[in-house]
Amino acid sequence: MPKTIATASNVFAACDRLDAANERWNREDVRSEVGGGGWVVIDPLIQAWRALRPLKELAPSTPTELLQQVAASLEAHIAGFTQEAEGRLTESQKIFDATIAELSEKLVSLETELEEKTASLASSESENAALTEQLEQAKAELETSRTENARLVTENDGLIGQVSRMEKEHRTTIQAMQSEQRELLKQHAEERSRVVEEHAAAIAAQRKELAQEAEQAENRLMVLLDQERQEAKAVESKLLGNLDKVTQKVQSQRDTIVALETSVTELTRQNEKLDSELAARLEHNTALKASLEEQKAATASIEQEFTAYKQRHALGSELGALQDAVAGLQAQLTARNKKKKG
Numbered sequence: 608m609p610k611t612i613a614t615a616s617n618v619f620a621a622c623d624r625l626d627a628a629n630e631r632w633n634r635e636d637v638r639s640e641v642g643g644g645g646w647v648v649i650d651p652l653i654q655a656w657r658a659l660r661p662l663k664e665l666a667p668s669t670p671t672e673l674l675q676q677v678a679a680s681l682e683a684h685i686a687g688f689t690q691e692a693e694g695r696l697t698e699s700q701k702i703f704d705a706t707i708a709e710l711s712e713k714l715v716s717l718e719t720e721l722e723e724k725t726a727s728l729a730s731s732e733s734e735n736a737a738l739t740e741q742l743e744q745a746k747a748e749l750e751t752s753r754t755e756n757a758r759l760v761t762e763n764d765g766l767i768g769q770v771s772r773m774e775k776e777h778r779t780t781i782q783a784m785q786s787e788q789r790e791l792l793k794q795h796a797e798e799r800s801r802v803v804e805e806h807a808a809a810i811a812a813q814r815k816e817l818a819q820e821a822e823q824a825e826n827r828l829m830v831l832l833d834q835e836r837q838e839a840k841a842v843e844s845k846l847l848g849n850l851d852k853v854t855q856k857v858q859s860q861r862d863t864i865v866a867l868e869t870s871v872t873e874l875t876r877q878n879e880k881l882d883s884e885l886a887a888r889l890e891h892n893t894a895l896k897a898s899l900e901e902q903k904a905a906t907a908s909i910e911q912e913f914t915a916y917k918q919r920h921a922l923g924s925e926l927g928a929l930q931d932a933v934a935g936l937q938a939q940l941t942a943r944n945k946k947k948k949g
Contacts, residue, residue: 727752728749
């Protein structure tokens with residue numbers, strides 16, 4: 608039986624069903640409802656569903672095709688992100704395995720060399736046991752070999768220690784960068800939720816005000832038709848002003864997003880500085896230069912992934928949907944005024 612895969616469509620549908628039951632639910636309930644899937648896919652889709660929920664309640668007339676396109680886009684982005692993360696993990700494991708294999712080969716070579724010199728010493732002692740001068744020479748060679756072996760063992764221990772330190776520094780660097788990325792993603796999600804809530808409140812207030820003014824206009828129309836037309840024009844002018852304010856607020860939120868991108872650029876510059884420091888350390892250890900360059904490439908790949916992830920999850924589509932909803936309300940008001948004047 609094929610394993611169920613979590614997609615944007617079935618995760619959104621599961622969230623809708625659980626929410627319609629009017630009971631508390633969590634990501635475990637969503638996974639059970641879908642029938643499988645990994646958290647790396649399900650968690651971002653639940654967050655996206657919660658972010659799109661105010662828009663869906665605010666503008667129920669939004670075309671279903673628009674929501675389906677948003678869901679399909681999210682599904683493609685998350686699938687690509689998962690494949691890239693798995694590829695980087697596989698590449699890091701390959702680098703680690705190659706480093707361990709290289710050290711193992713060096714250890715085997717040292718042990719072989721030690722065995723060969725020990726065998727040579729034993730052969731010299733057995734062949735020249737009767738000759739004192741040759742025996743002394745053999746002892747001197749043995750002492751030299753032992754000193755060389757001790758030096759090789761010391762160098763080997765030093766190499767192992769350097770590898771351990773570099774691995775620890777690499778893990779620390781990766782953990783720090785992952786923590787910064789998680790913090791940036793959290794701030795981005797909070798900012799997006801705040802923007803959606805503000806727009807929802809503003810449009811709800813406009814709806815309420817529009818309904819009250821329309822009711823008053825219809826009552827006055829029975830008394831003085833001319834006065835009603837003038838007041839309708841005033842109401843229309845006021846709504847246009849409110850639309851301008853909403854547009855300005857959307858522009859302000861876009862400026863905020865630009866500021867966040869500037870902050871991410873600064874973090875990228877700091878990461879580049881960290882890369883320079885790692886390059887300086889590589890000059891002192893030529894034996895591990897290739898491995899450290901691979902680690903630097905992995906760090907650059909993480910930065911590119913974050914930039915791509917930020918671009919793929921921009922708020923342009925959500926803001927466009929809000930503007931379309933506001934334009935729809937304006938068109939309805941214009942049609943009603945024309946109908947009354949006619």
